[in-house]
Amino acid sequence: KVLGPTDPTKAGADSVRGTIFARWQEFGLPSEPNISDNGVHASASPMEGLFERMNWLGTTVEEDPFGSNLVENDISSDLIEEWRRDPQVTLTKGTSKCKMSLYDAVEDLDVDRCVTRCKDIAQSGRTHATVRKNRAFVFIKPHAMTGSVKNFVRQVFEDRRMRIVQEGLIEADQIDEDMLVDKHYYAIASKATLLTPDKLPVPQDKFKAKFGADWSEALANGTALNAKDACDKLGLTAEELGAAWNKAKDAGKLVKFSGGFYCAQVDFGPQGEFYVLNGFFMEMRNKFVKPGAEIHYFVVDWDPVQLSWADFRGKVLGPTDPAAAPPDSIRGTIYKTWEELGLAGQPTVGDNGVHASASPVEA
Known part of the structure; x- marks a missing residue:
């Protein structure tokens, strides 16, 4: 609802992506958002939010509310560090066990359920304590870096009563030197370059x-x-x-x-x-490391009772394909209004405007 799905054409009209899509020209974008260039990224889960804050902001596990909660529940910092690489993990489902990607295992789970799922994966087995709020890492992708998009995304968070804990700019030189995008897309980059x-x-x-x-x-x-x-x-x-x-x-x-x-x-x-x-x-x-490229990031938190992580991703952010995002979601809005927002082209699946953590651990 807040961000909107990846496809900004399918984002809710009042979501971030949906609004950017609908008003891209007004926002100063050179082209209409599409699935790739959909204006804004946001964490897909509390886990993804943790990992993205660790990667982009240099946050440690112990400094992060969700990370420290995992540690308090006997999930070691070393194990959490291993999980950043999205390994295949064993997950208990009823009386059976199955293997899947860690990120897939925790996607769209709110904080409480994500901690419980992580404990199951880690075979910790003790009653968990919860953190009070979901916290995600969100960034506007280089293709959608206009003042209008930044203002639009901020306004969406404000309208949704989501608190911006931190925000800032990261430029191409730092992204390249620290290999931030390679770490962010590790599962893809490892097969392409590493x-x-x-x-x-x-x-x-x-x-x-x-x-x-x-x-x-x-x-x-x-x-x-x-x-x-x-x-x-x-x-x-x-x-x-x-x-x-x-x-x-x-x-x-x-x-x-x-x-x-x-x-x-x-x-x-x-x-x-x-x-x-x-x-x-x-x-x-x-796209992230060429001269002049940059991202604008937000660390946002919110009450999971008021907004589930699944709705944050599906309705506020919007799905990966901005063409399928609710028109009022972030990606949906960017997709519809990409020219008004000042984008050079309509967003696509790859350039879908905005990224957001898929889980508390990813964040």
């Missing part, structure tokens, strides 16, 4: 089913590349790789292995075809 293809858990059955080739052969003949190696080996810029990746995607030559893990069979003309892992990331990273 790990070589032979070190990644590629599901060979999915690879063969999609491309009709064996993963072992691709490794042996050097046609399997991560995004960074593709740029280095083929002499490509981030934009050139992104364009080639999108062309392969549009041609149906892409497979999703798991959350944040993709592979595309990309045709680079005379240089041949290569299987590229997360080839979209270099262009995505460049």
Whole structure:
């Protein structure tokens, strides 16, 4: 309700994304928001909010209300640090156990339930104490950094009785030097830049089913590349790789292995075809670190009785696809009013205006 879904076209009319979308020209944006450029980001959960404050603001676990509450419930700082990398965790459901991404396991949970879920995952087993308020990390993405968008997002928080605990600006040089965007998108970045293809858990059955080739052969003949190696080996810029990746995607030559893990069979003309892992990331990273780029962040808290984390993400922020966001959500508004708000283009799934933590731990 407050932020609006990722798609600003589907955001609530009175949400942050929905309003930015509807009034983008009035807000001074050069183009209408879309799913990628949807104006504002906000944490998807209390967990995501914790991790994002740790990453972007340098907050320690002990300094953070949600982080310290986890520690008080016998979840160690070392374990919380491991969780920042979004590992596969075991979750108890009734009498059975299942494995899933940590971020998925706590997404859209309010603080009380998120702490309980974390204790279950950590097998702590003691009665938990609760923190009083949800707290998320929210930032306006570089493509939506206009004065009108910042003012709009602030007003949404005020109207929703959400307290802005802290806000500020982080510029490209700091983002690049401290690798903030790489840490923020670690699950994606690790497959694109940090790990070589032979070190990644590629599901060979999915690879063969999609491309009709064996993963072992691709490794042996050097046609399997991560995004960074593709740029280095083929002499490509981030934009050139992104364009080639999108062309392969549009041609149906892409497979999703798991959350944040993709592979595309990309045709680079005379240089041949290569299987590229997360080839979209270099262009995505460049949006944050190119000269002049910056983000504006907010740390916000609110009463979970008045607004659940699920409604914060779905109705205030809006879903990832701004076209599907409620028209009154943040992303929905940015999507509809991107020109009025001064955006250069309509938001998309990738440039959807605003990010927000998915959970208290992510925050």
